[in-house]
Amino acid sequence: MQTGAPEFVLGVDIGGTFTKYGFVSRQGECIGENSLPTHADEPFSHFVARLVQAVEETRQNLGYPIQLRGIGMGAPNANYYTGRIEKPANLSWGDVDVVGQLSKYYKGIPVVITNDANAAAIGEMRFGAAQNMRDFIMITLGTGLGSGLVANGQLIYGHDGFAGELGHIIVDPNGRMHPNGRRGALETYVSATGIKRTVFQLLAEYPDESELRNLSFHEMTGEHITAAAQRGDKIALEAYEYTGRILGIKLADTVAYTSPEAIIFFGGPTKAGDLLLNPIKKHMEANLFPIYRNKVKLLISALEGRNAAVLGASALVWQEIEKT
Amino acid sequence: MQTGAPEFVLGVDIGGTFTKYGFVSRQGECIGENSLPTHADEPFSHFVARLVQAVEETRQNLGYPIQLRGIGMGAPNANYYTGRIEKPANLSWGDVDVVGQLSKYYKGIPVVITNDANAAAIGEMRFGAAQNMRDFIMITLGTGLGSGLVANGQLIYGHDGFAGELGHIIVDPNGRMHPNGRRGALETYVSATGIKRTVFQLLAEYPDESELRNLSFHEMTGEHITAAAQRGDKIALEAYEYTGRILGIKLADTVAYTSPEAIIFFGGPTKAGDLLLNPIKKHMEANLFPIYRNKVKLLISALEGRNAAVLGASALVWQEIEKT
Numbered sequence: 172m173q174t175g176a177p178e179f180v181l182g183v184d185i186g187g188t189f190t191k192y193g194f195v196s197r198q199g200e201c202i203g204e205n206s207l208p209t210h211a212d213e214p215f216s217h218f219v220a221r222l223v224q225a226v227e228e229t230r231q232n233l234g235y236p237i238q239l240r241g242i243g244m245g246a247p248n249a250n251y252y253t254g255r256i257e258k259p260a261n262l263s264w265g266d267v268d269v270v271g272q273l274s275k276y277y278k279g280i281p282v283v284i285t286n287d288a289n290a291a292a293i294g295e296m297r298f299g300a301a302q303n304m305r306d307f308i309m310i311t312l313g314t315g316l317g318s319g320l321v322a323n324g325q326l327i328y329g330h331d332g333f334a335g336e337l338g339h340i341i342v343d344p345n346g347r348m349h350p351n352g353r354r355g356a357l358e359t360y361v362s363a364t365g366i367k368r369t370v371f372q373l374l375a376e377y378p379d380e381s382e383l384r385n386l387s388f389h390e391m392t393g394e395h396i397t398a399a400a401q402r403g404d405k406i407a408l409e410a411y412e413y414t415g416r417i418l419g420i421k422l423a424d425t426v427a428y429t430s431p432e433a434i435i436f437f438g439g440p441t442k443a444g445d446l447l448l449n450p451i452k453k454h455m456e457a458n459l460f461p462i463y464r465n466k467v468k469l470l471i472s473a474l475e476g477r478n479a480a481v482l483g484a485s486a487l488v489w490q491e492i493e494k495t
Numbered sequence: 496m497q498t499g500a501p502e503f504v505l506g507v508d509i510g511g512t513f514t515k516y517g518f519v520s521r522q523g524e525c526i527g528e529n530s531l532p533t534h535a536d537e538p539f540s541h542f543v544a545r546l547v548q549a550v551e552e553t554r555q556n557l558g559y560p561i562q563l564r565g566i567g568m569g570a571p572n573a574n575y576y577t578g579r580i581e582k583p584a585n586l587s588w589g590d591v592d593v594v595g596q597l598s599k600y601y602k603g604i605p606v607v608i609t610n611d612a613n614a615a616a617i618g619e620m621r622f623g624a625a626q627n628m629r630d631f632i633m634i635t636l637g638t639g640l641g642s643g644l645v646a647n648g649q650l651i652y653g654h655d656g657f658a659g660e661l662g663h664i665i666v667d668p669n670g671r672m673h674p675n676g677r678r679g680a681l682e683t684y685v686s687a688t689g690i691k692r693t694v695f696q697l698l699a700e701y702p703d704e705s706e707l708r709n710l711s712f713h714e715m716t717g718e719h720i721t722a723a724a725q726r727g728d729k730i731a732l733e734a735y736e737y738t739g740r741i742l743g744i745k746l747a748d749t750v751a752y753t754s755p756e757a758i759i760f761f762g763g764p765t766k767a768g769d770l771l772l773n774p775i776k777k778h779m780e781a782n783l784f785p786i787y788r789n790k791v792k793l794l795i796s797a798l799e800g801r802n803a804a805v806l807g808a809s810a811l812v813w814q815e816i817e818k819t
Binding site for chain 2: 307322331335351424425427
């Protein structure tokens with residue numbers, strides 16, 4: 172470490188397939204963005220060694236020295252309190268001590284981890300759409316639905332570090348089967364996968380012609396559904412309406428919990444823009460307890476298209492550094 | 496004010512019919528407990544004048560001087576941020592500036608207000624079952640269902656001060672009519688009134704003989720229902736089972752929001768004890784996302800039987816005093 176050199180933190184986003192990283196300044200400038208395959212089927216210690224090697228190579232290649240002030244990470248099922256990834260669905264490592272192992276390589280600087288949706292929330296608060304907000308909710312839409320709850324300017328971790336699992340609140344106890352064997356969880360309806368399941372349900376239920384009838388389940392992507400909706404495809408439009416109704420009704424409850432200033436959406440399905448947001452808003456407002464009506468903003472992430480997960484992970488450790 | 500005299504705050508619980516107050520020490524000793532009729536049909540300024548007069552008479556009669564360090568109040572629909580009671584259902588004052596008006600009589604000391612469920616939560620945290628807890632949820636059961644959410648050791652007020660209105664989350668959009676004209680809110684099922692409505696529904700639905708068939712809706716109290724259940728009355732037992740199922744399913748969602756250490760119940764229906772708590776626990780656990788199972792304690796308020804609302808209101812202002 173060279174004092175006087177510009178200060179950066181390392182932001183790391185551990186995903187099921189790829190792990191992305193980059194060096195992020197206090198103001199959100201991101202340099203040395205890179206990635207490596209996660210290989211979650213190999214031992215976790217191998218992953219850590221490969222990550223450190225890749226990061227150090229990238230750092231050498233920056234062309235100028237930096238001060239590394241800390242490391243922030245986001246990963247599925249990561250627990251801020253324990254520093255571990257616990258029972259991840261998409262990583263076969265099992266329970267692993269991420270902070271402990273990384274800290275062996277990087278001594279004397281803070282190393283912190285949280286789940287990806289919480290990292291997104293902190294990133295949005297520091298660099299994105301939630302700047303100056305003290306109370307908001309982050310919803311990330313991908314394979315599942317992740318969420319991060321911020322109240323009084325702080326992320327809510329809860330007693331065990333697992334607060335904010337809105338993907339697992341129940342829409343219908345007899346509803347859609349989740350890969351985890353439980354029925355009717357919100358994310359089986361509201362997520363990239365959930366919207367596709369809705370399209371298939373509608374293709375079964377209605378006889379209307381639709382360009383989406385030409386695609387298999389594995390072929391169909393969110394882009395196909397959005398493009399079809401933009402061309403006026405009834406099935407695709409109805410899929411967004413259906414999704415918005417289910418999410419809107421649940422978000423009306425959500426508002427009664429924490430009364431947020433805004434709900435911010437991140438992830439692939441947000442590319443549908445108002446096709447998705449308008450039905451959510453309509454159904455949320457219709458179901459809100461009157462004192463909350465017309466107060467809550469629905470926003471799309473301001474980090475969409477940038478390396479949001481890396482920025483979020485870096486924001487986590489910047490927050491930690493500034494706390495002390 | 497006389498320095499050297501023992502320090503107390505005034506705790507005030509403004510209710511639809513009666514307003515209770517008392518002087519509470521830092522350790523929760525309560526002296527000079529008293530009450531006056533609220534007369535919510537008269538102008539609010541009259542109420543304030545009567546309250547101040549009553550409080551000062553009580554203070555004179557204590558027999559020894561005290562230092563009054565602050566005033567904490569709990570009231571339905573009170574907003575901590577604005578210091579006002581806003582759109583109360585059971586008080587015909589409309590929107591009134593409680594803190595502003597009280598502060599005219601008591602200058603130079605903090606005067607704060609919050610809604611009664613939030614006050615209960617803070618009271619429980621300072622003097623009751625939530626001492627040393629940083630993450631818990633308070634549920635108060637009376638005419639309606641109130642709630643206070645504590646995360647990271649702080650009450651969640653939300654952007655507008657109205658967080659924690661769990662009584663208004665929706666069980667069934669086509670369900671029971673609320674006095675406010677909205678259907679299916681949780682408190683139409685889970686509250687003293689809600690349980691009585693359930694008894695009447697069950698008396699209509701089933702032919703079983705029940706001692707509760709001898710009472711009119713206006714005659715029947717929670718005590719009747721509890722006593723019947725304790726004698727094995729099927730309708731009464733089923734009413735608790737039904738209530739527990741509806742609340743348990745919703746609390747499973749609640750846990751996914753804030754992952755609390757405990758959920759604490761307060762109010763008349765808690766006198767039923769395990770008759771109520773066991774079905775809640777059974778259905779909550781059955782519906783919890785697995786990572787939360789067998790972690791969340793269900794507790795009954797430790798202030799039950801004491802002047803909990805006055806203690807809660809006083810805890811609010813003690814907290815405020817210690818913040819500064």
